[in-house]
Amino acid sequence: MEEVHFSKGSEVEISSDDDGFRGSWYSATVLRSVSKKKKFFVEYQSLMVDEKGSKPLREFVDAVHVRPRPPRELDRSFKLSEEVDAFHNDGWWEGVVIDVFENSRYSVFFRGSREQIKFQQSDLRLHREWVDGSWIPPLEEHMEAKSGKKTLKIKFSKGKLTAKFSEGAVVEVSSDEEGFQGAWFTATIISTIGNDKFLVEYHSLKTDDETKPLREEADALHIRPSPPETPMVDSFSRLEEVDALYNDGWWVGVIAKVLSNSRYIVYFRNTKEELELGHSELRLHQDWIDGKWVRASQV
Known part of the structure; x- marks a missing residue:
């Protein structure tokens, strides 16, 4: 990924590798840079040093976790299956719109937590990726919306939809x-263990001695049906969201560049890496939401 130099006073966003915070971005201002160590000293705009909110949190962050503030359209509405960032718990979290209501309200599904939350339109923005020094997709309008400071208190729903799987499914x-978040591995249900757990046997993962397929218990919230076959496509388009078969599993990514001979550069958000893959190693990305498969729109 292309490194960007941020001067003092630059408005940026910071990501985190801490458990429970992966995939979220927090607005901050650069106070100074430490070029030799590739770090920045930043002050967060919504994170505070204590619960009283006495003063903003300041800390050193690695340059790889810093990106410019994304552009934002003025008064943009959102469509079903569109990927968005939702402002929640002081940061921006990536999700997908699964329902559109009256009065500019939307229900957003978060893949990481598998939860759904309702948001006002003002607390959403189109999801974008910072790839090789440019935003994907680019700004739709020439004007950028001014960000207003709003607080939205939302309770996470306790109920989560779980599926029932039969033996042999x-x-x-x-x-x-660590290192496996966002990947899906093909397996077969061997047996049911209680109400919410299953014994599964993986198709591509092996035991430590590599002699037989790995078996382990899996929580129902981490299991989904095998995705239905999608219509065969001759080629994938730039910005299209795909699953890539890599390291024995399917990893969600975005087509960053279309090469010749049915080859593609795929960008992976979780690791911020790019890989060159062939057409046969890719499939159209789908999400399992509320007991049905949803095809996400282009990011």
């Missing part, structure tokens, strides 16, 4: 382990 299983 082919499924995909996700993981919360």
